[in-house]
Amino acid sequence: MLIELPCPIPYGLAMDHSNYPNDYIRGILNSVKTIALVGASANPARPSWIVTKYLLERGYDVIPVNPGIAGTELLGKKVYGSLAEVPGPIDMVEIFRNSEAAGPLTDEALALDPLPKVIWMQLSVRNDEAAARAEAKGIKVVMDRCPKIEFGRLSGEISWQGVNSRMLSSKKPVLSGKGFQKLGLNRP
Amino acid sequence: MTDRLPGFDTLAIHAGAAPDAATGARATPIYQTTSFVFDDVDHAASLFGLQAFGNIYSRIGNPTCSVLEERVAALEGGTAALAVASGHAAEFLTFHTLLQPGDEFIAARKLYGGSINQFNHAYKNFGWNVVWADSDDPSSFEAAITPRTKAIFVESIANPGGVIVDLQAIAAIAKKHRIPFIVDNTMASPYLIRPFEHGADIIVHSATKFLGGHGNSVGGLIVDGGSFNFAGDDRYPMLSKPRPEYGGMVLAETFGNFGFAIAARVLGLRDLGPALSPFNAFLILNGIETLPLRMQRHSDNALAVAEHLANHSKVSWVSYPGLRSDRYHNLAKQYCPKGAGAVFTFGLKGGYEAGVKLVSNLKLFSHLANIGDTRSLVIHPASTTHRQLSDEQKTQAGAGPEVVRLSIGLEDKEDLIEDLNQALDAA
Numbered sequence: 001m002l003i004e005l006p007c008p009i010p011y012g013l014a015m016d017h018s019n020y021p022n023d024y025i026r027g028i029l030n031s032v033k034t035i036a037l038v039g040a041s042a043n044p045a046r047p048s049w050i051v052t053k054y055l056l057e058r059g060y061d062v063i064p065v066n067p068g069i070a071g072t073e074l075l076g077k078k079v080y081g082s083l084a085e086v087p088g089p090i091d092m093v094e095i096f097r098n099s100e101a102a103g104p105l106t107d108e109a110l111a112l113d114p115l116p117k118v119i120w121m122q123l124s125v126r127n128d129e130a131a132a133r134a135e136a137k138g139i140k141v142v143m144d145r146c147p148k149i150e151f152g153r154l155s156g157e158i159s160w161q162g163v164n165s166r167m168l169s170s171k172k173p174v175l176s177g178k179g180f181q182k183l184g185l186n187r188p
Numbered sequence: 189m190t191d192r193l194p195g196f197d198t199l200a201i202h203a204g205a206a207p208d209a210a211t212g213a214r215a216t217p218i219y220q221t222t223s224f225v226f227d228d229v230d231h232a233a234s235l236f237g238l239q240a241f242g243n244i245y246s247r248i249g250n251p252t253c254s255v256l257e258e259r260v261a262a263l264e265g266g267t268a269a270l271a272v273a274s275g276h277a278a279e280f281l282t283f284h285t286l287l288q289p290g291d292e293f294i295a296a297r298k299l300y301g302g303s304i305n306q307f308n309h310a311y312k313n314f315g316w317n318v319v320w321a322d323s324d325d326p327s328s329f330e331a332a333i334t335p336r337t338k339a340i341f342v343e344s345i346a347n348p349g350g351v352i353v354d355l356q357a358i359a360a361i362a363k364k365h366r367i368p369f370i371v372d373n374t375m376a377s378p379y380l381i382r383p384f385e386h387g388a389d390i391i392v393h394s395a396t397k398f399l400g401g402h403g404n405s406v407g408g409l410i411v412d413g414g415s416f417n418f419a420g421d422d423r424y425p426m427l428s429k430p431r432p433e434y435g436g437m438v439l440a441e442t443f444g445n446f447g448f449a450i451a452a453r454v455l456g457l458r459d460l461g462p463a464l465s466p467f468n469a470f471l472i473l474n475g476i477e478t479l480p481l482r483m484q485r486h487s488d489n490a491l492a493v494a495e496h497l498a499n500h501s502k503v504s505w506v507s508y509p510g511l512r513s514d515r516y517h518n519l520a521k522q523y524c525p526k527g528a529g530a531v532f533t534f535g536l537k538g539g540y541e542a543g544v545k546l547v548s549n550l551k552l553f554s555h556l557a558n559i560g561d562t563r564s565l566v567i568h569p570a571s572t573t574h575r576q577l578s579d580e581q582k583t584q585a586g587a588g589p590e591v592v593r594l595s596i597g598l599e600d601k602e603d604l605i606e607d608l609n610q611a612l613d614a615a
Contacts, residue, residue, distance in 0.1 A: 045436040050239045057240070123444050146444070157241040159204055160249060162257030162453070163268040163446050168194055172207035179227025181235075181242040183209060 017131060017143050022167070025150050026185055028118050028140060032091035033061055035147075036083055036116075038105055039096030040064030042074055047122075047146075048096040049074075054148045057182070063090070083108045092118040094147060099127050106130035110137060122146060155183035196263065196379065197480045204258030205473070218470045219251045238434055238442070238454060248458050252466035256473050260399065260409045261449075263378040263476070264391050267414030268449035270457060271407065271469055275374060275394025276306060277462035278408030279341075282370060282392055284460065285426050285452045286338050289315030293339040294332045296323035296353065298346040300394075301573055301585070303372070326357035330365075338423060339368050344383055345375035345524070348569065348586050348593050349531035349559075350507035352519035359387025368416045374398070375531060375559070379483040380524040389416040390448065397560025398530070401475040401482050405468040410452050414445030426451050482562070482598060487527020489604065490596040496605045497534050502542070502612045504590065508532035530596045531559050533586065540589035542615045543568040549611035552603060553594070564597035564604055 015024070035055060041048045053075055055062045063086050064074045070081035080086045083093065083105075093109040093116045095102045102121050109116055110133060119134045121127065123146040131141040152158030153165045156173040160181075169187060176184035194202070205216050224243040226232035234240035243249055253271040261269035272278050287293065295307055297320045307318040321328040323342055340362045342353050355371060362369035370390045371383035377398040383391050393399055395407035418427035418440040427447055430436035433455065440447040457463060475482075487510070494508035509520035510528035520528045536542040546568070547555045553566040557573055567573065569587035582588055596604065 043436070044237065044239075045430065045434065045438075047442050050442065053234065053239055057234075149444075152241050156206060156209070159258050160241050160243055160251060160254050161268065161446075162249070162254050162261065162270055162449060164203075164258055164261035164266060166193075166262070168198070168202040169206045170202075172212050173209040175209055177227075179231065180210065180225070181227055181231065181240070 015135070015141065017126070017128065017141070020142065020145070022154060024140075025142065025145070026154050028092070028120070028142065029147065029151055029154070029185055032118055034063065034088070034090050035060050035092045035094055036063045036065050036080075036086055036090045037094045037096060038065040038083065039122075040066050040069075040074055040079065041096075042069055042072070051094075051096070051122075051146065051148045052077075054151070058151060058176075083112060089114050090116045092116055092120055094120045094122065095125055096122045097125065099125050102127040103130045106134055110134060110139075115139060118142065120145070120147060123149070151185065154185050157181075157183045199259070199262045200479050201477050203262035204255040216252060216255045216470060216473055219246075219466050221250075221466075222246050238437065238450075246466065247461055247463045248453065250463075250466050250469070252473075253464050253469040256395075256407075256464075256469040256476075257409070259473060259476055260378075260393065260395075261411055263479075264373070264411045265378075265382055265384045265413075266391065266411040266449075268446035269409050269411045270449050270452050271395075271409055271464045272457060273408065273462040273464050274406050275300075275372075275392065275396060275408040276302060278392040278394070278410045279303060279306060279372070280462070281452045281456035281460065282390060282410050283311065283316055283339065284314075284456045285448065286368060286424060287314070287316045288338075288425070290317075290336065291315070291338045292317045292319050292334060292336045293341060294319045294321050294329055294337060295340075296321060296342040296346060298323055298348075298351050298353075298586070299341075299343055300347040300372075300374075304585075323351070323353045323358070326354055326361060329358055330361045333361075333365050333367070337365070337367055339370055341370045341372070343372040343375060344381045345509075345529050345531075347375070347531075348533050348591075349375070349529070349595075350509055350514070350516065350533055352509050352516040352523055352528070354519055355381075355383055355386035355388065355523065362389070363387065366421075375529050376524060377479060377483055379480050380487070380526055380529060384411075384413040384415070386523070389413045395472045396558070398483060398486070399476055399479065400468075400472040401479065401560060401562065402471070403558060403561035403563060405471040405475075407464050407468050407472050410449065412446050412449035412452075414448075416448070418447060426455055431455070483529075484527060485598050486530035486596060489598070489601045490530045490532060490594075491527065492601040493594065493596055493604055493608065494532055494534075497608065500609075500612060502537055502615065504535040504537045506532065506534040531593065532596075533591050533593045535588070535590040536592060536615065537590070538615060540570055543590060543592055544571055545615040546592060546611050547571075549614045550607055551610070552599065552607040553611075559595035561595065562598045564599060564607075565595040567593050569593060 174184040509516035574587035
């Protein structure tokens with residue numbers, strides 16, 4: 001893949017949160033399985049509902065977290081009131097709240113045992129202090145990105161919408177799952 | 189630490205066009221189909237609800253057209269694009285996404301005549317009111333701004349050729365007043381000028397011209413620069429208000445920095461219908477692969493022909509910014525240092541009759557109303573496109589009786605000069 005030169009983060013250098021390498025994002029989306037989505041909405045017109053549905057369809061175990069609708073079911077999944085209430089380990093915490101709220105939510109995530117591997121703040125959400133606290137504990141952080149857009153970009157699905165994926169490849173995309181309109185993350 | 193960005197020539201060939209996922213076909217297939225089967229009922233619901241990426245029906249999107257969209261978005265440095273049936277359709281859907289009845293937009297007076305007609309007449313039916321400004325005087329744009337102004341529109345290299353617009357000066361005014369700045373980049377193509385780098389928010393193209401480049405396919409594109417934040421901006425309800433068509437979804441929030449392109453597709457193209465044919469998209473894509481080579485040759489040939497005409501005894505003036513003596517030469521050096529494009533006008537000392545004779549006598553130049561072909565083209569506006577105007581109107585539009593417009597093609601420049609010489613001798 002032409003524009004995907006290997007670019008590991010040199011040891012000791014902080015992640016540039018304005019400019020994530022594709023390999024960094026792909027590595028996260030390939031490795032996490034359980035995603036706690038904080039700020040999940042029951043309204044199908046809201047981006048958090050759409051992202052929850054999309055990630056569930058891609059095989060992630062999405063656990064909705066929202067104190068306002070705790071105990072209800074969202075897209076067939078039980079909604080929890082806080083991260084601490086979620087039973088079992090969480091691989092990734094996805095924060096669908098504003099940048100300020102991302103601070104205390106990051107601290108809630110850092111109080112989990114075991115710790116999550118990734119804290120991901122949604123498009124338009126960025127909190128550098130919280131990110132530094134998480135990275136100090138060895139947690140990977142993504143800010144101001146949407147996992148649906150990133151999955152769509154890296155797989156090639158987003159190109160069907162005329163979006164500039166900023167990906168060039170002489171390898172064909174990989175069909176994923178049944179049907180024709182889902183693509184996988186990993187090209188040959 | 190970032191992924192290296194490929195160069196323009198590489199993007200012109202590769203952007204958007206991975207091998208086909210189903211067959212491995214390396215050239216982009218022509219998906220000549222109206223519709224696409226859904227994986228299941230739930231998948232169909234997700235697609236109709238804008239919750240998944242995918243194809244439904246070729247009026248809304250088509251995989252051949254989407255390769256063209258991503259290609260042009262990449263070449264312009266935008267976030268997303270929308271392919272439509274023509275350049276006019278690109279303008280129409282752009283304004284439809286931004287304007288409500290009773291709104292205004294400011295447009296440069298020097299524009300393609302078809303755009304002037306569209307703005308002056310067709311848009312009146314929608315209650316969209318054009319206010320004209322002078323692209324040679326950026327302050328005239330600021331003076332025209334009112335609370336109803338929803339957009340500013342210019343051409344980067346303006347019709348009828350030979351005019352370079354100071355994009356940065358007008359962009360600064362647009363930014364100061366928080367108004368989207370739309371640039372028609374048809375005449376320059378992204379090879380010569382990349383308007384997003386000079387402050388444009390939205391770019392439109394007639395792909396019929398240099399992008400396609402071979403005079404065989406009508407098409408248009410809208411490119412979203414991702415730079416204008418429509419979220420929460422009540423002046424743009426198509427983007428900032430819950431849309432009843434989509435269960436109350438707010439497009440600018442849901443799609444972020446490519447929300448404009450999505451809105452133009454799902455509220456404009458879906459409901460108004462000027463879709464591009466996949467076959468035309470394929471031909472335009474083929475053209476774009478050689479865009480860098482062609483634009484350089486167009487510009488080099490045009491400069492040679494303009495220099496020759498400037499010294500010809502029957503020619504009174506030549507308006508080409510590539511010429512050192514031209515009033516736009518400094519702007520050309522700033523905005524399009526690789527070349528000033530293919531299209532320019534010149535004046536004949538013999539006036540109207542000489543213009544009519546010239547187009548009749550040319551043997552290689554084709555007499556027709558288009559630009560941006562591999563072939564060299566000529567038109568005498570006063571006897572054709574502008575013949576219904578009064579003499580005074582003709583002169584104001586840059587189409588006085590003595591004016592001839594050329595679109596210089598990719599032939600040997602010596603042959604073009606010889607053809608012009610023999611036709612001028614007889615004129």
